[in-house]
Amino acid sequence: MTVKTRFAPSPTGYLHVGGARTALYSWLYAKSQGGKFVLRIEDTDIERSTQEAVDAILEGMSWLGLDWDEGPYYQSKRFDRYNEMVEKLLAEDKAYKCYASKELLDEIRAEQEANKEMARYDANHPKIIAVNDAATEGEPCVIRFRNPKEGSVIFNDEIRGNIEIANSQLDDLIIRRSDGSPTYNFCVVVDDWDMGITHVVRGEDHINNTPRQINIYKALGAPIPTFAHCAMILGDDGAKLSKRHGAVSVMQYRDEGYLPNALTNYLVRLGWSHGDQEIFSQQEMIDLFSLNTISKSASAFNTDKLLWLNNHYMKTSDPEYVAGYLQWHMDNQNIDISKGPALTEIIGALSERAKTLVELASSSRYFYEEYEAFDANAAKKHLRPVAKQALILVQTKLLACEDWSDATLQQVIQDTADELEVGMGKVGMPLRVAITGAGQSPSLDVTLRLIGKERSISRISRALEFVVAREAAQ
Template sequence: MIVRTRFAPSPTGYLHLGGARTALFAWAYARHFGGTFILRIEDTDLERSTPQAVQAILDGMAWLGLQHDEGPFYQMQRMDRYREVVAQLLANGSAYHCYSSPAEVEAMRERQRLAGDKPRYDGAWRPAPGKTLPPVPADRQPVVRFCNPLDGEVTWIDLVKGPITIANREMDDLVIARPDGTPTYNFCVAVDDSDMEITHVIRGDDHVNNTPRQINILHALGAKLPEYGHLPMILGTDGEKLSKRHGAVSVMDYPAQGFLPEAMLNYLARLGWSHGDEEIFSMAQFIEWFDLDHLSKSPAQFNPEKLAWVNNHYIKHTDDAQLAGLVRPLMVDAQFDGSPDLARAIGLMKERANTLIEVASATMLFYRQPQPDAALLTQHLTEAVKPALAEFATRCETVEWSKAAIAAMIKEVLTSHGLKMPQLAMPLRLLLTGQLQTPAIDAVIELFGRSLVQKRLLNGLE
């Protein structure tokens, strides 16, 4: 069997983190078995589906690097196929025309609620041997309903949750085509999964109740059933379902906030799946390790701090030149003329940064004019330290321009003037960068370069 999985989002909004995790797991499962990953856009909800939402899904998938092998397929472009299958089901008695109006169906359900019964369509228009159907209203277009089995059960071995059984009496006859002929969600999904020969349906557990309906439709079509695996939802830090109030939940919010796609993939992979104690791994490793046996049955909790930690790891281990290409567009006010090489500056500043935005902000100290606070200058640029700074500026003319040689020169200046490291390092930082906190001062000085260091020190001593 060739494994064929699919990711089938509805374009009614952005690609959220739960959807991205579903796509990742379906993609990885197909890759693990050398199978096929299909992208299908379920856009039959005409009132809510938008081209912008479709593009947001495609952009999110592209940013994550989850490339599909087939598709994207759009359900609205398959209307002729759905009508063909509706006609087939009508012809073989697996579906029927229902002329009950929405008001009549609602009144029917209200009577059932008052009687303490589960609200459901009562089958008034369902054909049966010896049954006389009501007269067809002349002014009403019918819906098409599926003949759901009246007894028995639907059972499947869920790849995540284990055995699940739902009695057919819990389901009424599903509308599969509206009065205008447009098909409905569960019907389209079943037809698509059959036509596309999907072998494994990996999706969120909010679809568990849809599964028996789709299984019954697939049985009526004589189609082979896929295996189903339903992923527990992702919760926020407060234990509630992840939503906008927890911050950025659209995948495309994260590149704007300075997250790397490798970090997001690594983090999403660990939401509900594990391989021993491994926290950091490549996508090649994930594909090799991934199976559905190690998926958790419990909801996963989204932790922004953990995501930031993972992103920090990937920033630290990304090539400096590659990072420079990502960070430079974020440094909108930077002055790059005559300044240090950006890749080298990023290599010095990236260790403690959790996002590319933090890298850009930290690195800006090399690409702007320093504007030290006057009170800090008064505090640190004392008369006692000015001679040492002047000697330091003079010795910069001849010292070998390397971090080690600069560090040795700093020690010599400290000794000759009887100063301690902070007494010299603080005014050096202020005059060169305008701030008191930087990486090691010898590394900062080396990056600034001989002429710029001398210029800023001499200007500060005037």
């Protein structure tokens, strides 16, 4: 048997963190078993589904690197198939027409609640029987699945073990609305059957749907997939993850400067583990992943942990990989990278200090363009008249440099300090403020090399003008 999993989002919103983790688990299980991963867009809710949401889902999946082997399939293009199966169930008396109006059903529900009975659809209620008996062919109606009344639905959940639901707890759900559109629970079953889905990985909020769907699989004579229901993700305050935690869209994490491999590494650990290991390559995830090692307990989203992982991947990933994503942020911040060093050089110099690609791009600006002004605090502290001699001497030595390498530049700074008989900081800090405009940067030799000789000399001259003006003002 070829293992086949699927991710089947509804395009009524963006791809959020919970959906992304479900997609990742489904993708990993298919890959770990040498199987196939299917992407299906469940867009039967015509009024709420949007093309914008479809595009956001596809973009999010692609950004995360979760490529699909089949699809994307769209339920909205399969209505003929669903209707064919509805007619099959009608012909076999496994489904029936119901003419009861919404108003009548609301009235019956109110009566049931008043009598402290379970509020549910009851095909044997006298008022429903009367309406159905009086109806004529052609009147608007829904099609309901004739759910078994005896026994139980028992299934072995890969995460939660055996689950048993009595059929008496399940009512006759609608499988086709009065406007002719099929419903979610029915479409899912037909799709999984037609697409050969063997394993369904989804959130625990679907557990109540599973026994209903299993009964439909049985009625159609379709094989029943193996199910795995993942626990929810909580915010760091213990509440269900929501927009107030910033969980709007996976692409928001791209916008905030996260690498996709950092996010997938973080998501895989929200419910799954392999000992105490925290860092996983994609291949390690595939090799080690299994459904029955997913935790039954809810996981808490921790932004600090994600930031730590992101910094780790920025520092340790192939610089070319990081540069591919950094480019987007440089463009977004209007930084023209043609006017400075290669992005891989910037990553090597600055990634240690930055937690996100947004920070990395922002902190690299002085490598590509002239800073507007000196940082006030840094200039006040380090561009004082006493720094003039050090700046003049180091500029003279740098002008004479033919070898603009790290080692040579470091030696120039050291020689300047030795000649003036001062500590390295008395030369290095004024020089740093001169060439970057601020008081922090990578090591000065690397910073000078990446900025280049001509611009470095020019910036030192600018700093000297500032120092001289300050000296004159005293």
